Amino acid sequence: MTVPDLAWLSDLSVFNVNRLPAHSDHVYYATMEEARQGGNMNWRHSLNGSWKFHYASNAESRPASFWKQEANCSGWDTIQVPGHIQLQGYGAPQYVNTMYPWDGISPVRPPHIQEDHNPVGSYVKTFSVPEQMTDQPLYISFQGVESAFFIWLNGQFVGYSEDSFTPADFDLTPFVTEGENKLAVEVYQRSTGSWLEDQDFWRFSGIFRDVYLYTAPEGHAKDVHIRTELNDAFSEAVLHVEAQTERDVYCLLEDAEGRVVAEGPSPLTVSDPELWSAESPYLYRLFLQVKNEEGGIIEVIPERVGFRRFEMKNKIMHLNGKRIVFKGVNRHEFNARTGRVITKEDMIWDIQTMKQNNINAVRTSHYPNQTEWYRLCDEYGLYVIDEMNLETHGSWQKMGKVDTEWTIPGSKPEWNDIVLDRAKSMYERDKNHPSILIWSCGNESHAGDVILNASKYFKEQDSSRLVHYEGVFYDRDFDETSDMESRMYAKPADIEDYLSADPEKPYISCEYIHAMGNSLGGMYKYTDLEETYPMYQGGFIWDFIDQSLLKKNRFGEEFLAYGGDFDDRPTDYNFCGNGIVTADRKLSPKMQEVKFLYQNIKLFPDQTGVRIKNEQLFKGTDSYELVCTISEEGVVLEEKSLTIQVDPLSEQYVPVKWATEDEQKEYVIEASLRLKEKTIWAEAGHEVAFGQLISQTAPKKATPAGNVTVVEGDVTIGVHGDHFSVLFSKASGTLVSLQYAGEEMIAAPPYPLFWRAMTDNDKGNQFAFASSGWYTSSFVRTCTNVQLEAAEDHAVIRFEYRLPISEQAKASVSYAVYGDGSVHVTNNYQGAEGLSDMPIYALSFKVPAEYDQLDWYAMGPDENYADREKGARLGRFQNKSADNVSPYLVPQESGARTGVRYVKIANDCQKGIAVHYVNEPLTCTISPYTAFELENAAHHYELPPVHYTVVTVAGRQMGVGGDDSWGAPVHAEHRIQGETNMTFEFILKPL
Incomplete structure (x- = not known):
């Protein structure tokens, strides 16, 4: 015993x-x-x-x-x-x-x-x-x-x-x-x-x-192994079934409609089989009847069978004969209340969300999931990298540096059996799921003979799948462990270097575009590689869901907690917040970009039609409706619905004739592809793809009507007209009052702003250390000159500033007040050599908090930035200022909109002001909090009570980055050099 x-x-x-x-x-x-x-x-x-x-x-x-x-x-x-x-x-x-x-x-x-x-x-x-x-x-x-x-x-x-x-x-x-x-x-x-x-x-x-x-009954089949084969023409399939029982097994195979297509002992042959893929997850139903000696049924085993062939061909991974591209995510099993204890409903929400946002693949990072997950992936259609339960990160990487003094498992024979046991346990349980295309030998455990042996085990057991392991990047002596080149957080340029050198293996990014906080900037640089390099076969975003837990603060209010909030030490704090959905299962604004860049069908509208590029491997467009619109300022002028048929991996141009033609106006032509009928993952009408054409024209510059009265006092300059009054302070060096119909709009005066609340990526790449002078320049500046130019129909007040960051750096803000009450604002920055990058070039002011209802004509509807705006569309959107504080675990810059033509800021009575662009569209953030209030809060509940609506109007804001969150800078084209001279203009108008 x-x-x-x-x-x-x-x-x-x-x-x-x-x-x-x-x-x-x-x-x-x-x-x-x-x-x-x-x-x-x-x-x-x-x-x-x-x-x-x-x-x-x-x-x-x-x-x-x-x-x-x-x-x-x-x-x-x-x-x-x-x-x-x-x-x-x-x-x-x-x-x-x-x-x-x-x-x-x-x-x-x-x-x-x-x-x-x-x-x-x-x-x-x-x-x-x-x-x-x-x-x-x-x-x-x-x-x-x-x-x-x-x-x-x-x-x-x-x-x-x-x-x-x-x-x-x-x-x-x-x-x-x-x-x-x-x-x-x-x-x-x-x-x-x-x-x-x-x-x-x-x-x-x-x-x-x-x-x-x-x-189990006597004679029970303790184990079942289902294996499918397809001929090269995919016209015939063979189904092999091995059941661990000494009794006879009779197989009955039915199609999705319940018709018997083959029956008898294994193997079974099926002519013209329907093939399984994420696009068309066709499943046959197999019934294994275990029988006794008299032919009576002992037990019946129902299984779903997907006929598919996954293989490496000419150094490229193919599914059913076609080059596959993984548009994937890494996913932890997680629930904000119960941790890794999740329900089937959680799983279905996750899969439906993935499908609705064009995600076709998932890596089970970094352990086998509940068995129900794989059944759902089979049914809904997701490609799976099934990863064994292995990670020894802390044994070989310390503070980002590789130190192999005590790496495990390495090539230590005493670790071989315990690691191989994990490979066997995963393989034996999961081997019959068609959704699993790749076995993974774990994550971030360096390399060595032990992991190589696990790879060999998978290959010996299963010729229908490939094997993945990223860690061979650190030791090329064990390159054979992985069938594909797999790297984490490589820069796009590094990936191109690999792909340009005639490599032996295709490339996937098993983790890329680290989605911590306000991130995902520059994702397009990765997805662009898919069309340029056939051996680039996609990647898996890190990651799907924030790992944060609901907790109560000292006032009994629930909040999403991260590392350290449970007095847990050591800890890595909010590094658990990398999801494109929040832990309580709400879409992050980042998902807008993911959905667009992962589109399987791309739409390119122009003035005469739409070019449709169907990049699906197996499905035509017959299940979708093409809806084309032409709009002006968000108002649809014409709409046309078309039935189209574009074959997989082909293009077609569909003519569309518009009655609306006026070259003096800016129109938006949009093409939208929508589901005709309800599916198990989305309702009818769900949009799977869109494309836009913006026919930009210069805005008309009519001179506002009406006259003004200028009163220059010793300290204050007043400009007055019918139903409005504007005051400027020479002492404060700025506009201090803007009243329309007796209502004061300025709660705190405008000043140049050069700082944004640091994002997680900004902190990770030490941006603040290099550019902290812009923080100071946003708090303090010296007004060196005030100029007044008065005319009958307008007055211009100009304030010039010196900035503490440099003797040479200067800024100025000019306010031209016209008789209709509009204020034309011109912001000028004079750069200086040797200055660090600035995060934002803006003017910021406060209005009373009751002015919190926003009506945008801008890129949206969700927040977007210079390097994360591909998925945004120009349109008319409404929200409230509080909606622009995105639910990242740590408060940070959020809620910006690029391409702003105008935004109206109103109270419940629809009174307020509007910000309009002049020459170039603006970037605006309208929030209950300043950049500094956001930056000084570690949790959202630490933000102060709301007293204002903070209006930040920017000529430029740098991108948010996302290659990684521990050192990667924003890509150069999305940064703002401190030595560059810049000007932007906007108009304030009463509603």
């Missing part, structure tokens, strides 16, 4: 005891009728729900004998399974990225663990075996336990397992009794496996996926 031993927790040779062999994730039923209906299995019984629970901070303080039959645990607390211990009132979650969570606290080195702080969760569940499961073998399955656990039943030791993210099954048959049974599970947060689970995520522990009992 095996005696459990705590020494196993740090013993490399012990990672499972009595665990059953890994197997496919198939379900099975007693009859064909049950198999067709699906749903819950009569041979499975869930143990999810309330369990008795005890928490201890280490093994020494745990109730060591709780598993004994006589131990009374009735007075213990209860805990929910599945669930993380740390999110149910015990201990605290900890967020770290690359370093191990005990860094600086304990000097341990692998495979040893920190014994004085290794939280232990002791779980007890009592159950009676359901009647329909009695008199048969009884098994238990733990779908996910972090990170190691022991299990007892009725006081007898059952087994032990590590690997948090793949199932652990055990045979309970020798230990189960009639009536009530006592199940005891002891979960340790840290084990040898923890050294292999250094992913960039929150550190939790506990039973966080489903637990269930199951049984």
